[in-house]
Amino acid sequence: MSLREKKTAKKKEEILQSAVSILSEKGYHGTTMEEIAAKLLMTKGSVYYYFNDKQNLLFESQIMILNRSIQNMESINSQNVSVIKKLRKAIIAHIEYAIRERSGFVMMFNPEQIFSPSQLEQIFQLRDEYGKGFDQLIEEGIEADVFRSMDVKIVRNIILGAINWVTQWYSDDGKKDETEMAELIADYVMQILIKDF
Amino acid sequence: MSLREKKTAKKKEEILQSAVSILSEKGYHGTTMEEIAAKLLMTKGSVYYYFNDKQNLLFESQIMILNRSIQNMESINSQNVSVIKKLRKAIIAHIEYAIRERSGFVMMFNPEQIFSPSQLEQIFQLRDEYGKGFDQLIEEGIEADVFRSMDVKIVRNIILGAINWVTQWYSDDGKKDETEMAELIADYVMQILIKDF
Amino acid sequence: MSLREKKTAKKKEEILQSAVSILSEKGYHGTTMEEIAAKLLMTKGSVYYYFNDKQNLLFESQIMILNRSIQNMESINSQNVSVIKKLRKAIIAHIEYAIRERSGFVMMFNPEQIFSPSQLEQIFQLRDEYGKGFDQLIEEGIEADVFRSMDVKIVRNIILGAINWVTQWYSDDGKKDETEMAELIADYVMQILIKDF
Amino acid sequence: MSLREKKTAKKKEEILQSAVSILSEKGYHGTTMEEIAAKLLMTKGSVYYYFNDKQNLLFESQIMILNRSIQNMESINSQNVSVIKKLRKAIIAHIEYAIRERSGFVMMFNPEQIFSPSQLEQIFQLRDEYGKGFDQLIEEGIEADVFRSMDVKIVRNIILGAINWVTQWYSDDGKKDETEMAELIADYVMQILIKDF
DNA sequence: CATGAATGAGCCTTCATTCAT
DNA sequence: AATGAATGAAGGCTCATTCAT
Known part of the structure; x- marks a missing residue:
């Protein structure tokens, strides 16, 4: 990658980041190109140099988030600790990411309304890949x-729902900080899974 | 209430219902007055005869949903069965309602962006009232x-998150029908609560 | 005229009166049928029973005002006093009417934009008739x-302009009451006409 | 000011000018953004690029007219000629401007209905400033x-009314051209002021 | 690359007007 | 006579998108 290409790539990421934060707050229709650009002290015109249109920008930002989540999941999964600890870490990471970026899965509640079929396919494929990271951990735990x-799929979705929802009710004015809260939630959620003995 | 007033009230509810269903699909900015009207074979103008503006219409539809949920919760709570059965019923009812109407708490993700302070106050008050219905059941169970x-508040939110999320992944093409699925989920979720013995 | 016809005529006048007062405040486009009706505790529908459309209503209210002014002028003109006194009375009456009803000629600044050619013809004819009342007095004074x-036409228009404008700057918070002010203005305006000797 | 800024300023003035001419014909509610734009072969959207909204555009056009009138008044007032000549010039200038632009004070009959308190304050302040230009001349004449x-204020308003009204009855089909007519009117109006001897 | 400017489609909202009852 | 309801046309405004410089 040449220097110019690197610069372009970096700028693109900045824009995606700006887009994500506004999109997650205001939703697709509530977000304007103006806002996305303004947050980076750019003009609308410039943003269009990097992305063909709003829909494309949103799509790539979704992809970015999902890829990050998948990478994160992989790095956790490859760690050499117990299943319980790995799953706990995955849940906590998800919550912290969701709160910090106000995004995650929550960001796009009804992608069907916005994306083209081929885009949807990619998104669902990545969502599934991320979901399967959880499935694997759950299955590993069952085997162990x-x-x-x-029913692994159902439980996985219950867990994701519980932890995506955090962004809606957690406010940092409380006594508990992010990490503390994430750990607490993880423990509660894992009650669904863990065998008593 | 006179016949005419009844008719008006009925029409208003129809419009609210139409609004709810589109709103839950497309969100505030994605929902157009045109669509809300078209779904009832009315014109935009007619809708404006019943509601002052979009914001007000969508506010009232929020209120309607919340009131229905609260009523439902109350009727469950007053039943003369065990706590576990009551909570299970409440969860199942919530899921079924969410799937059928694609709404529930999920409907409005960031109400702060849309409603006026006094409207928000009402919404939050009702949300809280509904949430306290769960809290009561949980506390009753703990005492029993x-x-x-x-931590009742946290667990309540975990449960609500898990069951609100259902609308995002449940598709009725599967083998399990709504009720079956709702029961299954309820059982999983209640693992968080129930003491083993 | 039958009783019914009388009732209808009275209602029509009431509506015209209401229309005049709102029209003079807000102008043609700024006035809504709703407002005109509301001021009389009627509904829009009822107003349409008496007048075909808004334009017609406005037209008839113009005619009403002009006819009243003309009648007033005639009654003054037929009095058996000096020209100067008659003209003075006419000016004062015009001012008082304009202030009280906030209407008069001022009401409709650009009738060409609103009325049909045949309506315009009638309005201009009446305006002219009223104007000629002033002209006659002026001519009488010149002869005497x-x-x-x-140039009688020009001076007549100067006078009308001066006294129509009163509605724009007179406010009754001052020390002078309506009549006092009207008399004062009349005296100043008549300086244009009166020969010194 | 850079070239671009100059261009923008010029465009803004063009739009204001277009707004003034339509506004004076049709009044606030009768004037549409479409028309204002069409007169300049622009689209509505472009106009909104330069002005936030209709109200703001029309406010600024008011300000523009008032400022021009004030400047004009100042330049006349600073001339080294007799009071009578200066006042005569001021009246003639006002009439010519009013006829040419169909505007002047006449433009906005009930600004209270349209502008915000802070905007009104500015308008009234400028109106007053312009009016005081006349007052000064009148007082100078009295002293001389x-x-x-x-009563200076009353007479000033009488004069303004007389000359604002010209737009309502003057039509250039007649034998007299603008300037001739303006001079004639000025002479008549000044009869109110001038001492005979 | 960046941006100021322009555009047009779309949406919310108002309001004159109509009509069945 | 009166009115509640419905309608559609029009207007204000926003915003994604394009383009010349």
């Missing part, structure tokens, strides 16, 4: 007999 | 020693 | 050698 | 003993 036997 | 001791 | 010789 | 002693 530390988790109950259960 | 069938639920673990826990 | 108490007024200077002058 | 060429004008009668009189």
